Amino acid sequence: MAQTHAAIETTHPSDHPPGTHYFVPQPSLYPFILSGGMFLLALGFILFMNKFAAGSWIMLAGTGVILTVVVRWFGRIIHESQTGSYREWEDKSFRYGMIWFILSEVAFFAAFFGALFYVRNISVPDLLTMLPRHDFTLYPEYKDLLWPASGGGPKGIAFTPMGAWGIPAINTALLLSSGATITWAHWALLKNNRTQLNLGLFLTIALGVVFLGFQGYEYYHAYTELGLTMGAGVYGATFFMLTGFHGFHVTLGTIMLMVIYGRCLKGHFTANRHFAFEGVAWYWHFVDVVWLGLFIMVYWL
């Protein structure tokens, strides 16, 4: 494995030939505390949903623990990275790790897309026609109804489905351009053009935030004017579950982008070594692709 970085070499007086020494971190209490925080959050949420007063306080405590540990843990990793603990070998581990993490996220979304496919193609048509060959239905008033209007189900509440060509189309444009701006920023990093890098990242974050703003407005509109709620049959259920989890991922991605932006402003990353930047960019592209799926399957078709 070729050694490319003089800077790293100086912090590693090399009695190790490159590629023979793998960085195994010191013992750390972060994982244990993080698990404890997650326990509190889960416990609190369960109690909260079952109307125990203590629930929200326990949730709050859990969230506090989680945030504190996450900030410290990532701080530690950034410190290790800046002080040269990671070389190509470790870098590759992070890359593999991020790819497989994103794939697990893909599987998570697949569950909801699968549910959408199932209700649209199987359960709703079945309920509407029961036995197609015998032309028999329990719910005559639904017989010729097409998705999305039929998505309220036989006993569902009335609602207006969300159209595709208003805010969702704008949001598609926003996210697609944010995919372009982050690539633009990446090119800048490769050319060592820091101004373009920072600008590109800033634009990406801005587009992400505007996207979230629009989505917030869309939800408000759905609840107050369209009668479209989580309870609005399977249409409402799949709509809010898919767009909601996507929005949550955009939020996470935006926070990750902000961290990367802060690091760029501090002058972190070089043209050769910037896993964190690329990891976040991959994540952002993943969120982008999921949105395309949503736009087509949830809003458009």
Next chain:
Amino acid sequence: MSHATTAPHETHHDAHYPGGIMRWLTTTNHKDIGSMYLTFALIMFFVGGAMILAVRAELFQPGLQLMQPEFFNQLIGIHALVMIFAALMPAATGFANWQIPLMIGAPDMALPRINNWGFWLLPPAAILLTLPFLLAVFGIGDGALNTGWTMYAPLSVQGGIGVDFAIFSIHILGISSILGSINVIVTIFNLRAPGMTMMKLPIFCWGWLITAFLLIATIPVLAGAVTMLLTDRHFGTHFFNAAGGGDPILFQHLFWFFGHPEVYILLLPVWGLMPHVLATFSRKPMYGYKAQVYSFIAIGLLSVVVWAHHFFTAGLPVPALLYFMYSTMAISLPLAVLFFCWIATMWKGAMSFETPMLFAQGFIIMFGVAGLTGLVLADVAADAQYHHSYFVIAHFHYALFAGGIMGVMTGVYYWLPKWTGYMYDEKLGKLHFWLTVISFNLTFMPQFFLGLAGMPRRIPDYALQFTEFNAISTVGAMILGFSQLIFAWNIWKCARGHANGLAPAEGRAWEGATGLEWELSSPPPHHSWEVQPDLRQPGA
């Protein structure tokens, strides 16, 4: 392994390691973490076992003896979840942690802190799963999950607080599995010794690799399913409610999309370790390495497209029934390849029957029973009769106890000398094996006949004609349960081998054992392969 360094990685100075409990809370060492996984698995094995012994005691006679049906239902569901998620899976992850770095010549797992996190998520999840039992004692809620481990809607939509606890327990267990899987994949891809190509990878690592792929593909789907369950319960959605256009069967699809691959997730690590054991005690190279690797891959791929065989009777259209029947049966082809390779590995070998080899034999025979009865269940026409009967219970206990747990025991006895540095007590090991294998069959063989005769699963009371076989099964279960104390005692004894006057194990603890892990001392040094062994062909 001579090793000298002055690099600023302070990981070499053992003086920096915290002692006592802090060692275990903070460790980033794959061996420590592996030991924690295995210990946790053993403890939970007894917790889950105690639950089911109570169930068997209730089933000793017809009529309600010891408990009310509500409590019975909680015990069976939590038993299954504990055994699958908190005993068998952590045991396999413990193996992965201990063995993969040793076998591929790596210094540690690739992401050590994530590794520690993966373990420490387990105790909170186990607490969440069992806490409702305790809460009910204090009058809070109505006990643990009472739907059986499959959590079918609509029952689970209507259930009490125990369902919520189970949902979040599953979420946390799932995160832990994903972290463990990522670690395994990254370690195998990135930390192999130079010259160890993928087709030279020890087959145990291949088994785990496929397991990890399956976990990453299916655990998130389960997470999605229980999330929909949660929103149906508390946030007014209608995923599993026909009134809003949803469908309870959707839950079954989602659950078994995870659930069927899960059975291979539980077994692939065992199929991976089996050839090593068979080769060692037959003193022959393993037969058909490539065929086995390709079979693993084939089984991995097939396992995600056969899920609906778990609900043939739910009212699927006929073409779907046929498809799921034939695809399920197709899995027995690569499975049969594995069986033939195992047998061929032993063929004309100089076999000896130490405890691991005994367990391996028990595994092969009884796991064969699981596969063959699986084929019976896969037949749509026959399954209408057997579904939801004790026949299914017997089938999957031959798969998961005789296949999974006894496979894990094979591995534990095989590697215990490597881990502890001492030879375990062979006499106790053999006693444990014979008690286990006899009482296991005593417990589960009658259940096949009960199922064939029509006894449904998941009931605390039954018709009089089922009495004798249930009594036999309960006696078997009691022996089976208590025999496992020998296992625990044997491990404990070996772990303190010095105090117990056991013989120290050599680096190559078994005469016929081959592979990198046996080239290290027993127990291996704190940092296994600080300098990677170089397996490249000279001159290549």
